[in-house]
Amino acid sequence: MSTEAIPAERPKRNYNALFGLTLLALLVLLWIILSVATPSFASANNISNLLRQGSMIAILAVGQTFVIITGGIDLSVGAVVGFATVIVAMLINAGVPIFLAILITLLVGVAIGLFHGFGIVKMGLPPFIITLATLTSLRGIGLLMTNGNSISINNDAFQLFSRSSFLGVPNLFWMVILVGIPAYIFLHHSRWGRYLFSVGSNAEASRLSGVNVQRTIYMAYTLSGLCAAFVGVLLASRIGIGNPTQAEGWELQAIASSVIGGTSLFGAVGSVHGPLLGAFILATINNGANLLNVNAFWQRIITGVLIIVIVYFDGLRRRGK
């Protein structure tokens, strides 16, 4: 049999990178168009604002992507963000040092993720169901804890963080980099990243190959919970209050960012840079629409159409090639 390599045009090989570049091009294009269309877009103030808006969804989208790659979904992330604002606000107001307050809040996120893993692995619940259940109950628990009131955080240093910049770039955006780089290495260059993909592709084949499928699932949801709790801390810092009803619908924005970024809801396909770009594309559209005085209702419609268009073309290319 002939083993000489078939002249390959390297199919799929750089697919990820290529798709990432296309998204980046789309983002830049949007920025150029908006700079021309409205003078206020390119102002330093607005760009910082846009970066801040996009950052939090971007971090959520990264965690969400880990979960989606395993073939699951995490609907709870918005609720976890809201819940985390309450936890961190209460801790800080109770005089707990900021560093410790943040750490505890992050651990709460981890615990919620572990609980999801437990529900899926041990109780056999579908991811959609267990995370939906957490979504509603976390909001409820948060409301109980606060009696339905907002808690204003009386600590200026904590709030200053999200309003300041470093080297001219908003701190919140630095946080995206802080999360993004390890996430990238983890997903694309570590053993565990490979396992996320293999479990999403075929869990049975993975376990027969020695992959600890249960641990992989625990890990995905834990990371998603961790990201969400982290975003909760950032949000609390940004708006200065703890309120369990915050971040309503953010889970959908995170999923949308992830999907725009090339993640397949069937699992086993996804990256870190894709969802990050996806989140900033969404943020740009919202920001631009605001500046152009487009009705807020229209913004939602545009976002919906955009999701369909991008995912459709992505699917076309995947199949076509």
Place this chain on the structure above:
Amino acid sequence: MTSTAQELHPAPTLEPGRTILELKGLEKRYPGTHALKPINLAFKASEIHAIVGENGAGKSTLIKLLTGVMPRTSGDVIWEGKPAALATPHEAMALGINAVHQEVVLCRHLTVAANMFLGEEASRFGILQQRAMVREAQKIIDDLGFDLPAHVVLGDLTIGQQQLIAAARATVRGTKFLIFDEPTAYLTRKEADQLFTLIRRLKGEGVTIIYISHRMEEVFELADRVSVLRDGTLVGTRNIAETNDAELVKMMINRSIEQVYHKEHFTPGATLLEARNLSGKGFENVSMTVRAGEIVGLYGLIGAGRSEFVTTLYGRHRKSAGQILWEGKEVQVNSEHDAIRIGMALAPESRRDQGLCLNLPVGLNLNLPIYKRISSNLLISSAQEKTEADRQIANLRIKTPTRNALASSLSGGNQQKIVIGKWLAHGAKLFIFDEPTVGVDVGTKAEIYRLFGELLSKGAGIILISSYLPEVYELADTLHVFRRGKLVATHGFHTANHEEILTQALAEKQEKPGGQI
């Protein structure tokens, strides 16, 4: 179809010997692969035309073009004298072209009857006539001589039985031209005989048959003519009476093979694994040992409990009684993870369900069991990842454009090679191969058997499950025969003949599928 009652096979319109279907310069390109180079070939009415060729030669691709599953790149297909577009499966079926594909493409969650009438369900006023369909399906199945129930869920049947249902399904649709793509790969000898009877009967009724197989003896048993594909080109067509095994193999791989079953005998070393009175789901009270340097063969019908037995050894299922000893000490194997840590490796039976991550790259699939070894801390050494993957690709001659191609884009036999290949670099002491050569071509089979020898010489032991008697017969140092969950006989190398072993495996009573053994 308006009522479930339908004539089994319509009278063909052509007398035997006339050309029914002709390929003129038929060609197919996938990105990165020229799967079929322009092919000219004519099929005669009511002949059985075998197509052989090594893995990735383009056999399944040809079938996909003829059944409208994939569009062709160029060329013409002439059906009964007129060009046919064959753009959709529907069009092919309307002409009377049907296929039983290499991988069963039916709905596993539906009943056998629902699958048989999928797409043309019987209904009255929009309400499905479920009971009538089951009755009708059962009639067809009985008529074909398959001993299978029509009311059970398809997924409860063995892969072989599913394949028979797929065949039955293909015969009920006014078929004039029927293609079988490696139909016997998962069939037991008995089921294969039932299928051959069906094929001969269809031929008698004027249906033209294309029969694809890697098993030469089947080709000589059934076919009138045989065509050989190599690397997407038609090397030649022969009348079956005017050719022989050696010539076909030579045409297929462009070299000759002296000996497919390469058997080296080693003096067995220490006992690696011992099962003592082991029972579990699907098998009962099985005892056996595997020593270093020997191949222990498990023969039996599909569903005889062999796969259940080994997956229990491997920790996938719980044992209900008995002991597992590893190197003389009792061990608890509670998960695959435990098994692998001890030193076992399992290449499972079903490549689609258990063996492969189809929508991931070939390289990732090959490296999956060894990522721990090729990463330091958590980070993977990408150089090692590449070398390991490329080594197995070369070792087993896996035909793929690059290690980054998705596993799903490989031909069936090449996918099977990944299932085997991923364990070769793992360094296990006991290898369990469950139907390792399903759909693999002769040349590669010989290669895999040679690799078995290599593993043995390094002191490993092998459990080899096969439903293909010659394979276990020629390779196993110890041969255990399973029947309905029990180990019923044990033989040494060549100490019993085929008939004896077959009788032991078959026994007097037939098993009822879909239920317990």
